[in-house]
Amino acid sequence: MPPTPRPARHCQPGHAPPAPAAALAFAWRAALRIRHLPDQLFDVTVFPLMMLVMFTYLFGGALAGSTGEYLQSVLPGILVMTVTMTTQSTAVALNTDIAKGVFDRFRSLPIWRPAPVAGALLADLGRYAIAATMIMGLGVLLGFRPAAGPTGVLAGVGLVLLFAWSLSWVWTSLGLLARTPESVMFLGILVTFPMSFVSNVFVDPATLPGWLEAFVDVNPVTHLVTAVRGLMHGEPVTTETGWVLATCAALVAVFAPLTMRLYRRER
Numbered sequence: 001m002p003p004t005p006r007p008a009r010h011c012q013p014g015h016a017p018p019a020p021a022a023a024l025a026f027a028w029r030a031a032l033r034i035r036h037l038p039d040q041l042f043d044v045t046v047f048p049l050m051m052l053v054m055f056t057y058l059f060g061g062a063l064a065g066s067t068g069e070y071l072q073s074v075l076p077g078i079l080v081m082t083v084t085m086t087t088q089s090t091a092v093a094l095n096t097d098i099a100k101g102v103f104d105r106f107r108s109l110p111i112w113r114p115a116p117v118a119g120a121l122l123a124d125l126g127r128y129a130i131a132a133t134m135i136m137g138l139g140v141l142l143g144f145r146p147a148a149g150p151t152g153v154l155a156g157v158g159l160v161l162l163f164a165w166s167l168s169w170v171w172t173s174l175g176l177l178a179r180t181p182e183s184v185m186f187l188g189i190l191v192t193f194p195m196s197f198v199s200n201v202f203v204d205p206a207t208l209p210g211w212l213e214a215f216v217d218v219n220p221v222t223h224l225v226t227a228v229r230g231l232m233h234g235e236p237v238t239t240e241t242g243w244v245l246a247t248c249a250a251l252v253a254v255f256a257p258l259t260m261r262l263y264r265r266e267r
Helices: 019-036 038-044 046-064 067-084 089-100 102-108 115-142 149-177 181-197 210-218 220-233 238-264
Strands: none
Touching (some): 019 115, 038 046, 038 115, 046 115, 067 115, 067 149, 067 181, 089 102, 089 115, 102 115, 115 149, 149 181, 149 238, 181 220, 220 238
């Protein structure tokens, strides 16, 4: 005689896991997704290394007279550019969950409501850290020598990670509004490419036309690159660092509540 099936157990509100535990569970889910789809690591492994080698040896001799000298300036810029360009990954994954119906399942669970978003953003911090580690490791092998030593490098990388995490809130809001993951990716590239290339990552803004230099001067990426270079090479960049921190605070203050409001909205 087959065993009598047990009645379904419904979690009561009191049995909901704590908010940090729920966020960590979703962060682990995102990490497992990368484990099963290792091609998702391409943008934080192969892509940063390819960009660093290509631009160092392509422009180094022409712009700085030697690749070694150019590397000291361009590596912090490549670090900022590659990490910034991967910040839309959270939005793409979230939009994919929406398209597959996983989003509705998460909303029905007795958990802290922002946990899926918070966990995904937490997992992406790990991805950004992988990209930074890859770039710094290869940079040292190629001859990058930060004057401020490990302390300056950690400060610069920390500032990049903070900016990337703050910018991720913008794309997460977009991921909740866009119709398809492809549209999220397209819009992300459409914004991050000009932000990254029309900056001081590769060239001195003073060499650009006046109208283009004006855009570069107000580009948040420009302030971030200047701050990271200064931190790594021991130069005074208090003003630039302050601008970056203010930008991060503004992005989170505006888009974190907007993301949560969109997440709770009935679709």
